[in-house]
Amino acid sequence: GENVEQHPSTLSVQEGDSAVIKCTYSDSASNYFPWYKQELGKRPQLIIDIRSNVGEKKDQRIAVTLNKTAKHFSLHITETQPEDSAVYFCAASMISGRRALTFGSGTRLQVQP
Amino acid sequence: KAGVTQTPRYLIKTRGQQVTLSCSPISGHRSVSWYQQTPGQGLQFLFEYFSETQRNKGNFPGRFSGRQFSNSRSEMNVSTLELGDSALYLCASSLNPPSGGALNEQFFGPGTRLTVL
Numbered sequence: 583g584e585n586v587e588q589h590p591s592t593l594s595v596q597e598g599d600s601a602v603i604k605c606t607y608s609d610s611a612s613n614y615f616p617w618y619k620q621e622l623g624k625r626p627q628l629i630i631d632i633r634s635n636v637g638e639k640k641d642q643r644i645a646v647t648l649n650k651t652a653k654h655f656s657l658h659i660t661e662t663q664p665e666d667s668a669v670y671f672c673a674a675s676m677i678s679g680r681r682a683l684t685f686g687s688g689t690r691l692q693v694q695p
Numbered sequence: 696k697a698g699v700t701q702t703p704r705y706l707i708k709t710r711g712q713q714v715t716l717s718c719s720p721i722s723g724h725r726s727v728s729w730y731q732q733t734p735g736q737g738l739q740f741l742f743e744y745f746s747e748t749q750r751n752k753g754n755f756p757g758r759f760s761g762r763q764f765s766n767s768r769s770e771m772n773v774s775t776l777e778l779g780d781s782a783l784y785l786c787a788s789s790l791n792p793p794s795g796g797a798l799n800e801q802f803f804g805p806g807t808r809l810t811v812l
Contacts, residue, residue: 583754625804625806681751685739
């Protein structure tokens with residue numbers, strides 16, 4: 583089955599700096615990679631996703647890059663703000679929906695004001 | 696439109712007991728997935744139901760089971776509870792089985808926090 587590894591487990595940055603979270607996956611058949619944000623005491627929410635036919639996708643301060651050859655993808659947050667503080671989860675799946683989402687172990691991002 | 700709801704929100708049980716958790720998906724959603732969230736293991740997939748059929752199952756023992764009703768509401772059951780079953784159990788619903796499409800985004804419920812003593 584699929585295995586997703588996520589690094590780092592914790593990340594502390596100063597407000598205004600950039601943050602990068604990296605994930606690797608094992609199954610080359612995976613072609614859908616969503617990222618979820620979970621604030622303390624709240625439910626996970628989808629913030630951005632990417633399909634394997636795209637190398638990069640941006641949404642305001644958030645971007646995700648994908649390297650299919652190396653089987654890794656990354657979340658980039660620029661100009662971090664205190665409200666970005668949360669746990670971020672990457673996941674891998676298949677567009678066909680034939681396999682469930684496999685999540686990484688999560689990264690706790692702390693943005694220091 | 697109401698979001699995903701889960702009941703109960705909190706539950707305390709003792710070892711050996713069994714528990715049933717309930718999930719009501721967003722109206723119109725036919726797919727429900729269940730996850731176990733623990734501090735050490737992150738989000739672990741339990742199973743996914745679509746139109747009352749289990750489509751996918753994670754690597755959990757047979758003590759964990761689930762079902763889905765004709766109105767798409769889902770229940771999961773854990774029998775012979777162990778201390779290690781203490782976790783936040785999240786369900787998520789989507790229009791169709793979760794996949795890479797805007798129409799198939801998963802929406803999570805608030806979770807049921809289960810404590811096993």
